[in-house]
Amino acid sequence: MLTKKQLDLLEFIHKRVQRDGVPPSFDEMKDALDLRSKSGIHRLITALEERGFIRRLAHRARAIEIVKLPESMGGVPSAPTKGFTPRVIDGPHPSPTQPANILPEEVILHAREIPVMGKIAAGVPIEAISHVDHHVAVPGQMISTGGNHYALEVKGDSMIEAGINDGDVVIIREGRTADNGDIVVALVEDQEATLKRFHHNGRSIALEAANPAYETRVYPEDKVKVQGKLVGLIRTY
Known part of the structure; x- marks a missing residue:
C-alpha cells in the first residue's frame, strides 16, 4: 500500500517517462509534489524502491526505471510478499439477542x-x-x-x-x-x-x-x- 505522496510521485514519474522517454529530475519531482527540499523526494524514491515499484540504475543520470504499477494505475495485482500480512480470522457472529462485546462460547473455548x-x-x-x-x-x-x-x-x-x-x-x-x-x-x-x-x-x-x-x-x-x-x-x- 502506498501513501498519497508516494503514489503521486510514481504517477508523475510514469507520465514523464511515457512522454519524454526519461524520468524527471529531482528538482522537477520536488516542484511537482510541492516539497520544500529534495530530501523529501529521496525518502519517497527510497520507499518506492523498497516496495518494488521502481529501480535505480547505477552510474546513469536520472537512472530510475519503473518496475511495476499499482492496481489504481492499471498495474497487475502483486503476488503476496514474504513476511507478515495482517489477516482477519472469521468466527461465529453474535446473534441479535447476544451482546456484541461477549464472545460466543465456541470462540472462548478455542482461545x-x-x-x-x-x-x-x-x-x-x-x-x-x-x-x-x-x-x-x-x-x-x-x-x-x-x-x-x-x-x-x-x-x-x-x-x-x-x-x-x-x-x-x-x-x-x-x-x-x-x-x-x-x-x-x-x-x-x-x-x-x-x-x-x-x-x-x-x-x-x-x-x-x-x-x-x-x-x-x-x-x-x-x-x-x-x-x-x-x-x-x-x-x-
Missing part, C-alpha cells in the same frame, strides 16, 4: 492466554522488555503449535504501512532466527527492543520501518538479536 510483555516501539527503539505485564486471550488459529508465544503493545507509527498501528497488540512467536522480509522483535545492543522488518546482508542487519518518515537503521550483525517473529495482531476499537 489461549499468552503473556503481554509490555510495550514495543514501532519507531525509535525503546528499553528492552523482560517482564510480564498481564495476559491476553488469543484465538487458537493465531498460534502455531510447537512454539512459545507472547504479546506486545505497539507504541509508535513506523509500521503503519504493514497494517500495524499505535496501540495494536502484536502476537510474537519466540525464536532467534528470521528470514529476510520477516517482521521481528529485534533487541539492539542488548538494551533496546523494536518491531521492524528484518534484512540480513553480509555482516550487517537492516531494521526497516514501514513508514517513509522513518529511516532504515543498519547495525553490525553482532549488535542485533532476533527475539521472535510476528504471527498475528489484535486491534481494539
Whole structure:
C-alpha cells in the first residue's frame, strides 16, 4: 500500500517517462509534489524502491526505471510478499439477542492466554522488555503449535504501512532466527527492543520501518538479536 505522496510521485514519474522517454529530475519531482527540499523526494524514491515499484540504475543520470504499477494505475495485482500480512480470522457472529462485546462460547473455548510483555516501539527503539505485564486471550488459529508465544503493545507509527498501528497488540512467536522480509522483535545492543522488518546482508542487519518518515537503521550483525517473529495482531476499537 502506498501513501498519497508516494503514489503521486510514481504517477508523475510514469507520465514523464511515457512522454519524454526519461524520468524527471529531482528538482522537477520536488516542484511537482510541492516539497520544500529534495530530501523529501529521496525518502519517497527510497520507499518506492523498497516496495518494488521502481529501480535505480547505477552510474546513469536520472537512472530510475519503473518496475511495476499499482492496481489504481492499471498495474497487475502483486503476488503476496514474504513476511507478515495482517489477516482477519472469521468466527461465529453474535446473534441479535447476544451482546456484541461477549464472545460466543465456541470462540472462548478455542482461545489461549499468552503473556503481554509490555510495550514495543514501532519507531525509535525503546528499553528492552523482560517482564510480564498481564495476559491476553488469543484465538487458537493465531498460534502455531510447537512454539512459545507472547504479546506486545505497539507504541509508535513506523509500521503503519504493514497494517500495524499505535496501540495494536502484536502476537510474537519466540525464536532467534528470521528470514529476510520477516517482521521481528529485534533487541539492539542488548538494551533496546523494536518491531521492524528484518534484512540480513553480509555482516550487517537492516531494521526497516514501514513508514517513509522513518529511516532504515543498519547495525553490525553482532549488535542485533532476533527475539521472535510476528504471527498475528489484535486491534481494539
